[in-house]
Amino acid sequence: MTTIIDGKKLAQKINLQTTKEVAKLKGQGIKPGIAVILVGDDPASKMYTRNKQRKAEKLGMNSILKTFPSDVSQQVILDEIKALNSDDTINAILVQAPLPQQIDADVITSAIVPSKDVDGFHPQNLGRLYANQAGNYPVACTPKGIMTILKEYHVPLVGQHAVIVGRSILVGKPMAALLLNEDVTVTVAGHHTKNLASLTKQADILIVATGVGHLIKAEFVKPDAVVIDVGIDHDDNGKLIGDVDFDAVKDVVGAITPVPGGVGPLTIATLMQQTVELTKWSQING
Amino acid sequence: MTTIIDGKKLAQKINLQTTKEVAKLKGQGIKPGIAVILVGDDPASKMYTRNKQRKAEKLGMNSILKTFPSDVSQQVILDEIKALNSDDTINAILVQAPLPQQIDADVITSAIVPSKDVDGFHPQNLGRLYANQAGNYPVACTPKGIMTILKEYHVPLVGQHAVIVGRSILVGKPMAALLLNEDVTVTVAGHHTKNLASLTKQADILIVATGVGHLIKAEFVKPDAVVIDVGIDHDDNGKLIGDVDFDAVKDVVGAITPVPGGVGPLTIATLMQQTVELTKWSQING
Incomplete structure (x- = not known):
């Protein structure tokens, strides 16, 4: 029996914990x-922000x-x-992507003080994560939320092989850094990867974040794999779909996140959780 | 015919260029x-430093x-x-590893100003590299030197599969970051990896940095692979050997670095090259 990972339920659990932490801080x-x-006024960005x-x-x-107009300097x-x-x-600052062309995202990312960088995109925070440094620092919310899923569902990590399709800093x-830090063998693939299916088929844990709807079919996965779908795409009828062909894949694998209701709710719950963490860390550090 | 990569010759070429750059700066x-x-007085550290x-x-x-005694605070x-x-x-600062127990390497690494961090270990520099940011910043010398080898020997990169055995920040x-930035598919393995040979056998480019002498045997490699051996180990007779069983592997693969005379000379030539780069960048930035 395939486990359908319930991202909504897990997000509620995290939000409950966050509410308690907020009360304690109060x-x-x-x-x-x-x-x-x-x-700017990209409708999707406005919705996410709201x-x-x-x-x-x-x-x-x-x-x-x-808010700023799209032609802001x-x-x-x-x-x-x-x-x-x-x-x-203010304990957490985030700049909603995408940014207009006249603004250099790298410059913006580096301008946020690392201790308020709730998206975890500042190079210093990314570098500390990649170096597996000890201490408190923010981590990008989507992968951090995925780690919560893997731990909550008791997915074995040490010595397992994870294949990640997509190489963004989001x-x-x-x-990849989080999984390497847990002693997972990690393969990172991108759109240049040849024979993608032969790689993804080796994955004990398959994480897909490409923005290509239904890229991953049944023949791309290993039986009993854990499949995490970060995609948010639309099919020809405007229906929300993921990067994984859920109906085709779900009977092959051991566990899978649906779209919607999988990774999405975890990302926003993790953002809130990390805002509280940054607040607590700022108390410790002065 | 297997190409035996001549690290000494390539290092000389880089050093010649560095000499010219130094003269220009003069x-x-x-x-x-x-x-x-x-x-401290670790003999190997003393030798490397000298x-x-x-x-x-x-x-x-x-x-x-x-120099400081091993009990320095x-x-x-x-x-x-x-x-x-x-x-x-001073344009470049490096702290020779290993450090005694009372000193936290993460704290030391972060204390060096990123613009003089010639080893590229500062989290901000590592993060900028991992995020594939534009601009000038130092990169760890051994992997930077390996990129020089791959480019000098015209090794195809885009869409190739590299397997890296070893996960240090050195x-x-x-x-892995440098190769991802060149659109290579990258697998990072460590000592927890199961079925290492089945992974390394898939590599178009195999990079080994484990400190385990002769870990990689003939059955670990794919015909025509490019094999880069970062290991410096000693066999039972005290002879210098690499992480790759050179004699067994060399007739299978397309190209291979020997130990000694492969990656080693490139690391120190790259360190010098990067010292000059940091000097030039400091002129630009102020």
């Missing part, structure tokens, strides 16, 4: 605060939104980040 | 400077050595790094 006179910077804000408020946190965004970096009521690269 | 009144911090110093001087650079080393960070005559992790 007793100390502290309210975690998250600031979201939104540039969801994050609502969730933060529902969990008892402060949430502020800073990079300097204006940098000035805003600078102000938020030194704002004691998912693929931090995911 | 014309501008600039002399690159490298500072090496050595803690080699680096001699090479730097031979190439016309300033080289200073700061971490604070003393941090104070020394702080002084070197603000010393305008070799395996930055190597």
Whole structure:
């Protein structure tokens, strides 16, 4: 029997824990605060941003939104980040992707102070993760949420072979780092990979984040594999689908995340969880 | 016919270029400077340090050595790094590994200003590399030297499958990052990996950095693979050997680095090359 991983249920569990942590901080006179910077009026970005804000408020946190027109200069965004970096009521700062062409995402990413970098994209945080450094630092929320799934579902890690399809700093690269740090053998594939199926078929754990709907078919997976689908795509009828052909794959593998209801809810729950963690760490560090 | 990669010859070529760059800088009144911090009296560390110093001087650079007893406190080393960070005559700082137990290597690594971090171990530099950021930043010298080998020998990269055995921040992790950035499919294996031979046998490019002498035998490699051996081990008779059983593997593969005379000379030539690069970048940035 294939396990259908219930991302919604697991997200609720994390949110419950976050609510408790927020209440505990409230007793100390502290309210975690998250600031979201939104540039332009991409409808999807607006929706994601609104969801994050609502969730933060529902969990008892402060949430502020800073919106800018799509032709805003990079300097204006940098000035805003600078102000938020030194704002004691803000513990987490995120800049909603994508950014317009005149803004260099690398510059923006490096401008957020590492201790408020709730997306974990700052090179210093990514580097600490990749180096497997001890201590407290934020990690990209989607892969961090996937680790929560793997642990919650008792997926064996040490010595297993994970294949990650996709190499972004949102998912693929931090995911590879997290798994290497758990003594997993890791293969990272991309759109240049030849014979993708022969690689993915070796995976004990298959993580797919490509944005190519239904890329992974039944013949791409090993029986009993654990399949994590990060894709959010639409089929020809506008129906939400993942990077994995769920109906074809689900009877072959051991466990699989659905789309929607798999990784998605975990990402936002992890974002909230990490906002609280950043708040607590800022208390420790001064 | 198997290509035996000539690391010495390639190192000489790089050193010649470095000498020219040093002469050019001299014309501008600039002399690159490298500072090496050595803690304790491990004979191998002393030898490596001496080699680096001699090479730097031979190439016309300033080289200073700061030695400390093995019971030195971490604070003393941090104070020394702080002084070197603000010393305008020093462009490159490295702390020779290994460090004694009372010193936290992560703290030391993060204390060196990223612009003088010639080993490329600072999390910010490692993170920038892993994120494939544009711009100038140092990269760990052994994997950077291996990229020079792969390019000099016209080894195809895009879409090829590299298997890296070993996950250190000296070799395996930055190597994986460099190859991912060149659109290579990358597998990173470690001592926990099951069925190592079945993985390494898939490699178009096999890079081994484990410290386990003769780990890789003929049945571990694919015909025509390019094999890069980073190991420096000793057999029972005290003879220098690599992680690859050279005599057994060399007739199977397409190209292979010997030990000694393969990767080793490239590492030190790259260290010198990167010292000059850091010097030039410091002119650009201020």
